[in-house]
Amino acid sequence: MEEKPVKIYEKLECLGEGSYAKVFKARDKKTNVIVAIKKIKVIIGHGVDFCGINPTTIREIRFLKSIEHPYIIKLHHVMGDSLKISLIIDYMEGDLRNIIHSRTIAISQSHIKSYMKMMVDAISFMHSKWILHRDLKPENILIAPDGTIRITDFGLARIYGHFHDIEMTANVVTRWYRSPELLYGSTLYGEGVDVWALGCIFAELFLKAPLFPGDSDLSQLNEIFEKLGTPDESTWPGVSTLPDYIPYKKKTNIVP
Structure with missing residues (x-):
């Protein structure tokens, strides 16, 4: 320094x-x-x-x-x-959240494809270096004057194990973008936590609203299960052994 x-x-x-x-x-x-x-x-x-x-x-x-x-x-x-x-x-002019929630900016499919391609390229590069971001959300995707993105805020980033055998805290990622394994208290995880967050951002670009807007960890799980269905041992082997696992009523009204 x-x-x-x-x-x-x-x-x-x-x-x-x-x-x-x-x-x-x-x-x-x-x-x-x-x-x-x-x-x-x-x-x-x-x-x-x-x-x-x-x-x-x-x-x-x-x-x-x-x-x-x-x-x-x-x-x-x-x-x-x-x-x-x-x-x-x-210095960046704004972030992806400003664009998503703007009433005057229309987001075309070509814009969404471009944003997602850049985000996937950046996260793939980080994962190739064994780095997890662990706080991907629209506010942390900055927009440059030329329209390209810059991923920022690495305060929760972490080196992770080649075999995913290093325990880490589950208290990461802003709730609306937090994956089910984190919500269930898993301390052994990998690239999936970043990929899940990217998927949530992808949906938000289309909807112009958060896909899973839970106001607590339990309601967050409920938001996910209402749209994607409730996991069990047949669809997610080992889910019932996660530290904070709670059985949920089976959801069958799954969004296609």
């Missing part, structure tokens, strides 16, 4: 703010290139879960430094001091 940043960027506007970070649109004073600066606080003091850099930030920096792909957000620099860390990344 570089030392305290040189004053080479001019802040233009605040794009968003969270518990630990602010994101700014900025201009490189030398090149006039527009970038985004994600300023992350370093937590110091008592009465907090941790001190120092948020672990998700360390994870995000680690993965963005190790992956380079045209459809994955590029990390240009990491700058910082004892109080904050600044990530200099590509």
Whole structure:
């Protein structure tokens, strides 16, 4: 990580703010290139879960430094001091959620094909490097001015085992895009959690609304089973052995 940043960027506007970070649109004073600066606080003091850099930030920096792909957000620099860390990344005009829920933007089938091809290319590349994203959702698919996408937010990304034998937390992926094995508490999983999320985004592009909008984990499972049918040992061997398995009434009204 570089030392305290040189004053080479001019802040233009605040794009968003969270518990630990602010994101700014900025201009490189030398090149006039527009970038985004994600300023992350370093937590110091008592009465907090941790001190120092948020672990998700360390994870995000680690993965963005190790992956380079045209459809994955590029990390240009990491700058910082004892109080904050600044990530200099590509500036994007908006995200896929803005497009999906816009009342003025029509999404054609060719647009959907293009978006999905780019997302699949990026995720396939990550999986070839044994990296799971674990938080794919429209908000994390940014749109560049030329219409191409950039997958962002690697705070929950994780290296996974070649034989899927490494236990991981099930508390990942935003609920509407969370796969059934995660909802049932599985700690042994692989590429399927990202592929399921991509499928949910695919449907949302057509529907212009979430496919499975559950408001709790149980209602999320119910949303899935209402549309796809209820799994059992004949259709999903081992489902009844998952940590949080609960038998559901058999759903037969399955969407074709």
